[in-house]
Amino acid sequence: MADFEQITRQIHMTGPDTMPHLTAYPDSLILIGTGRSAFAFRLTKSSQVIKVFFPAFRHIAAEEAEIYKTLADNQFFPTLHATGDGYLVIDYIPGRTLYDCLREGIPITDEHIADIDDALAHAAAAGLNPSDIHLRNIMITPTGEIKLIDPARFRQQKHCTQWEDLHQAYEKFYKRKLFPKKLPGFLLEFIAYLYKRRKSITLHTPNKAIH
Numbered sequence: 001m002a003d004f005e006q007i008t009r010q011i012h013m014t015g016p017d018t019m020p021h022l023t024a025y026p027d028s029l030i031l032i033g034t035g036r037s038a039f040a041f042r043l044t045k046s047s048q049v050i051k052v053f054f055p056a057f058r059h060i061a062a063e064e065a066e067i068y069k070t071l072a073d074n075q076f077f078p079t080l081h082a083t084g085d086g087y088l089v090i091d092y093i094p095g096r097t098l099y100d101c102l103r104e105g106i107p108i109t110d111e112h113i114a115d116i117d118d119a120l121a122h123a124a125a126a127g128l129n130p131s132d133i134h135l136r137n138i139m140i141t142p143t144g145e146i147k148l149i150d151p152a153r154f155r156q157q158k159h160c161t162q163w164e165d166l167h168q169a170y171e172k173f174y175k176r177k178l179f180p181k182k183l184p185g186f187l188l189e190f191i192a193y194l195y196k197r198r199k200s201i202t203l204h205t206p207n208k209a210i211h
Helices: 004-009 060-070 098-104 110-125 162-174 185-204
Strands: 012-014 021-024 029-034 038-043 048-053 080-084 087-091 138-140 146-148
Touching: 004 048, 004 080, 004 087, 048 060, 060 080, 060 087, 098 138, 098 185, 110 146, 110 162
Parallel strands: none
Antiparallel strands: 012 021, 029 038, 038 048, 048 087, 080 087, 138 146
């Protein structure tokens, strides 16, 4: 079994604690992603990923580990293998995110959407509050299975409508025969920008009194 503590000590970052620069990491790791709070590495010759959090977000590792433990019986989420100070180890999930599928023209089906609904319903039944569900944390594996990653915000209290909005967009737009199934990245980013802006305006607009 890998010595994860030793591995993490060989990962070096410099710069701001909230968004550091990765300066060094061991040959036993392959960098596969950089998120808002962590670097994700695949362990070579392994089907595991070690997620190492930025200094400002090290506390999230323990919180996310507890969420993965709560989701242990949910087939749509990776399995947690280990956790420690500022890191956690989960399954490596091969495949494409929904964002990748839209960029590459890979079909997203009703069965995929139903599986995502099922995954989130099971998470809610386990006492969690599925939140921050977006195109980059939903994956379709090479065998067509749905996997959700990055459930760090599943314990927040406020109601998140992101998946409801995505589901509605799928039904209203994506399923139409003339709707393009392959979209350029700049367009997806622009749509995401408009969505975030609209949500921000909605959240900050005071309710008008009814007379």
